[in-house]
Amino acid sequence: MTTRVGIREVARAAGVSVTTVSHALNDATSSRVKAETQQHVRDVARNLGYAPNRLASGLRNQRSQILGLVSDEITTTPFAGAMIRGAQDAAYERGYVMMVVNSGLDRELEHREIIMLQQHQVDGVVYARLYHQGVELPQELAGMPTVLLDAVTGDPAVSSVVPDEVNAAETAVETLIRAGHTRIGMINNVDDIPATHGRLDGFRNALRRHGIEHDPRHLVIGVAETSGGREAALDLLSQPGRPTALFCFSDRVAMGAYQAATALGLRIPEDVSIVGIDNLELIADALWPGLTTVALPHYEMGRWAVNRVLDDIENPGAPAEQARIACPLIERGSVGPPPAGA
Amino acid sequence: MTTRVGIREVARAAGVSVTTVSHALNDATSSRVKAETQQHVRDVARNLGYAPNRLASGLRNQRSQILGLVSDEITTTPFAGAMIRGAQDAAYERGYVMMVVNSGLDRELEHREIIMLQQHQVDGVVYARLYHQGVELPQELAGMPTVLLDAVTGDPAVSSVVPDEVNAAETAVETLIRAGHTRIGMINNVDDIPATHGRLDGFRNALRRHGIEHDPRHLVIGVAETSGGREAALDLLSQPGRPTALFCFSDRVAMGAYQAATALGLRIPEDVSIVGIDNLELIADALWPGLTTVALPHYEMGRWAVNRVLDDIENPGAPAEQARIACPLIERGSVGPPPAGA
DNA sequence: CATCAAGCCCAAAACGTTTTGCAAAGGATG
DNA sequence: CATCCTTTGCAAAACGTTTTGGGCTTGATG
Numbered sequence: 001m002t003t004r005v006g007i008r009e010v011a012r013a014a015g016v017s018v019t020t021v022s023h024a025l026n027d028a029t030s031s032r033v034k035a036e037t038q039q040h041v042r043d044v045a046r047n048l049g050y051a052p053n054r055l056a057s058g059l060r061n062q063r064s065q066i067l068g069l070v071s072d073e074i075t076t077t078p079f080a081g082a083m084i085r086g087a088q089d090a091a092y093e094r095g096y097v098m099m100v101v102n103s104g105l106d107r108e109l110e111h112r113e114i115i116m117l118q119q120h121q122v123d124g125v126v127y128a129r130l131y132h133q134g135v136e137l138p139q140e141l142a143g144m145p146t147v148l149l150d151a152v153t154g155d156p157a158v159s160s161v162v163p164d165e166v167n168a169a170e171t172a173v174e175t176l177i178r179a180g181h182t183r184i185g186m187i188n189n190v191d192d193i194p195a196t197h198g199r200l201d202g203f204r205n206a207l208r209r210h211g212i213e214h215d216p217r218h219l220v221i222g223v224a225e226t227s228g229g230r231e232a233a234l235d236l237l238s239q240p241g242r243p244t245a246l247f248c249f250s251d252r253v254a255m256g257a258y259q260a261a262t263a264l265g266l267r268i269p270e271d272v273s274i275v276g277i278d279n280l281e282l283i284a285d286a287l288w289p290g291l292t293t294v295a296l297p298h299y300e301m302g303r304w305a306v307n308r309v310l311d312d313i314e315n316p317g318a319p320a321e322q323a324r325i326a327c328p329l330i331e332r333g334s335v336g337p338p339p340a341g342a
Numbered sequence: 343m344t345t346r347v348g349i350r351e352v353a354r355a356a357g358v359s360v361t362t363v364s365h366a367l368n369d370a371t372s373s374r375v376k377a378e379t380q381q382h383v384r385d386v387a388r389n390l391g392y393a394p395n396r397l398a399s400g401l402r403n404q405r406s407q408i409l410g411l412v413s414d415e416i417t418t419t420p421f422a423g424a425m426i427r428g429a430q431d432a433a434y435e436r437g438y439v440m441m442v443v444n445s446g447l448d449r450e451l452e453h454r455e456i457i458m459l460q461q462h463q464v465d466g467v468v469y470a471r472l473y474h475q476g477v478e479l480p481q482e483l484a485g486m487p488t489v490l491l492d493a494v495t496g497d498p499a500v501s502s503v504v505p506d507e508v509n510a511a512e513t514a515v516e517t518l519i520r521a522g523h524t525r526i527g528m529i530n531n532v533d534d535i536p537a538t539h540g541r542l543d544g545f546r547n548a549l550r551r552h553g554i555e556h557d558p559r560h561l562v563i564g565v566a567e568t569s570g571g572r573e574a575a576l577d578l579l580s581q582p583g584r585p586t587a588l589f590c591f592s593d594r595v596a597m598g599a600y601q602a603a604t605a606l607g608l609r610i611p612e613d614v615s616i617v618g619i620d621n622l623e624l625i626a627d628a629l630w631p632g633l634t635t636v637a638l639p640h641y642e643m644g645r646w647a648v649n650r651v652l653d654d655i656e657n658p659g660a661p662a663e664q665a666r667i668a669c670p671l672i673e674r675g676s677v678g679p680p681p682a683g684a
Numbered sequence: 685c686a687t688c689a690a691g692c693c694c695a696a697a698a699c700g701t702t703t704t705g706c707a708a709a710g711g712a713t714g
Numbered sequence: 715c716a717t718c719c720t721t722t723g724c725a726a727a728a729c730g731t732t733t734t735g736g737g738c739t740t741g742a743t744g
Binding site for chain 1: 393394395396397398400401406407408418419420422423426427430434439440441442443444455457458459460461462463567568569572594597598601604622623624625627628629630
Binding site for chain 3: 016017018019020023032033034037056058059060061062
């Protein structure tokens with residue numbers, strides 16, 4: 001690897017000035033340089049393997065072509081990976097690159113990391129959470145293009161993107177209704193977060209829309225983990241006139257429901273149908289039969305968020321936007337018609 | 343947000359030249375500037391909220407303080423998140439920041455993304471895979487500090503870090519032996535990858551070390567998914583003189599083994615003990631009882647990799663190093679003594 | 685032949701740092 | 715008092731781009 005080739009070397013090799021090289025390379029069709037020269041310069045540049053130094057051009061242009069991604073946690077679920085990938089793909093398509101930073105729950109660390117991003121002159125940042133929640137935007141981000149990913153603030157001036165929780169639940173429940181179920185139980189989360197409320201609303205909407213009246217004994221609340229799902233499902237499925245289908249807050253909860261069904265000797269989906277939310281492939285694919293579920297669109301949200309920051313950067317002053325992304329149904333094998341006797 | 347404050351503003355406010363500011367801020371204890379002045383400059387800088395522009399200093403120093411992380415895929419498992427977090431933490435501690443890029447399996451895209459990283463003048467890159475495998479290092483990376491993460495090449499001149507597969511398997515199997523098992527089955531992977539061979543070696547080592555002779559019927563090979571694990575376990579556990587414990591290639595395989603055990607009416611761990619490898623919390627915590635398993639040290643490998651590139655950068659010419667990171671046992675509830683009759 | 689416009693190209697400044705070489709001031713030594 | 719260090723500070727150059735203002739050709743026009 002010889003020493004890096006700069007615009008100067010290209011100029012010398014092409015027998016023109018650096019000015020001309022810059023124009024030849026950057027201006028699509030320039031009035032400053034003859035088409036023939038332009039082609040020549042480009043050829044020379046390619047042959048020399050010229051690659052512009054973005055530190056230099058960023059310094060000159062006051063634009064780094066870098067986006068910051070700050071997220072809370074990044075482990076334990078594959079969600080973070082999907083978001084990052086969506087963000088990175090969108091950034092790449094528009095000539096940007098992502099700097100990622102994550103601070104756990106440490107506010108002080110987060111502060112210092114954001115400062116670092118700013119030192120690197122990031123043109124904007126997407127501020128991400130791993131599950132849909134309300135946040136307070138760090139002070140330091142004021143005045144810089146920012147969009148929230150899987151999070152919202154009260155401030156209508158900041159753009160954000162979250163899953164459409166209500167719609168996700170409706171989709172899940174309507175799948176059950178379409179299969180013929182009317183006695184549908186729901187295992188909801190205890191936590192006071194948007195997903196809890198949104199999914200409950202969606203559940204009720206779907207029932208109401210189909211004229212099914214909701215038996216309050218069929219709604220149970222537990223901790224949103226496998227163990228909580230297991231206990232809740234054990235409860236629901238032991239009731240006389242038990243539900244023939246279960247809408248679970250999450251795939252992990254659904255996994256608990258599988259365990260409960262197995263423990264009670266109920267087969268899925270012959271005796272009881274189950275749907276979840278998340279599309280955690282690690283779980284949904286691994287269960288037996290596969291879990292029908294509604295996917296949380298982390299990849300798409302990642303894309304949306306960076307496209308939005310980039311729009312803000314390229315065209316400042318556009319009004320903010322709070323997006324809710326639709327959640328597609330992923331069918332596997334856990335939904336069937338209700339048992340004949342029911 | 344007023345216009346950004348640069349070193350010039352600090353100089354003016356402090357009543358000194360920019361040279362002095364630079365020295366005051368950068369040199370720990372400088373012979374160029376009086377201690378008193380230094381303190382004064384620093385105070386002024388802090389009050390003004392001065393943050394150096396790293397594009398400018400990178401340009402000047404020929405050092406961007408940015409590391410590239412290029413990985414293949416990033417979705418479906420939480421591994422990528424753990425690696426990225428480890429990398430980012432280590433980078434942060436040493437004043438660096440990570441640019442991440444991922445290209446799926448697309449070699450051409452990967453090429454262009456690496457070019458982009460180089461345009462941003464990354465000081466080094468860690469080239470990551472999501473599961474331990476052999477790779478060929480892209481041409482473009484030649485001549486730039488690079489370390490492999492969860493991957494190896496034939497080239498002894500390039501540093502790499504992978505999990506210690508043999509040791510991981512030994513740890514898992516010895517846990518079973520310590521619990522009293524001697525009839526231990528293994529469900530291995532079909533794929534010809536390092537994990538397959540390493541874990542088999544570890545399995546045999548552990549048995550040999552404890553003078554247990556290996557019944558070849560107790561080794562079965564399947565696809566490394568839940569379904570494969572289920573079938574393999576069904577096979578193993580139906581044998582007369584069946585194993586009392588199963589060592590599974592991965593947690594997903596182990597999940598299949600749980601399903602098989604349940605289907606056969608065997609309780610875990612009373613009738614059969616099970617250990618996996620991966621420590622996929624999503625699965626290991628969700629199984630019932632929890633799965634005892636050996637963790638793959640993705641976080642630690644991420645840390646190791648960036649520390650290694652940084653060492654290479656700061657102190658070039660050190661010999662390369664191929665590290666294998668130990669894998670800790672994570673005990674949950676799936677291992678117990680063998681059944682009394684056995 | 686003189687003038688002008690158009691077309692093409694270039695020199696130089698600027699972006700915000702770091703670092704080198706030098707200068708001024710002060711103190712010690714002969 | 716002259717000389718020589720030491721200490722402290724500064725001006726200027728450099729990093730690799732982009733862009734502005736101007737200058738040189740060329741050919742056409744009066």
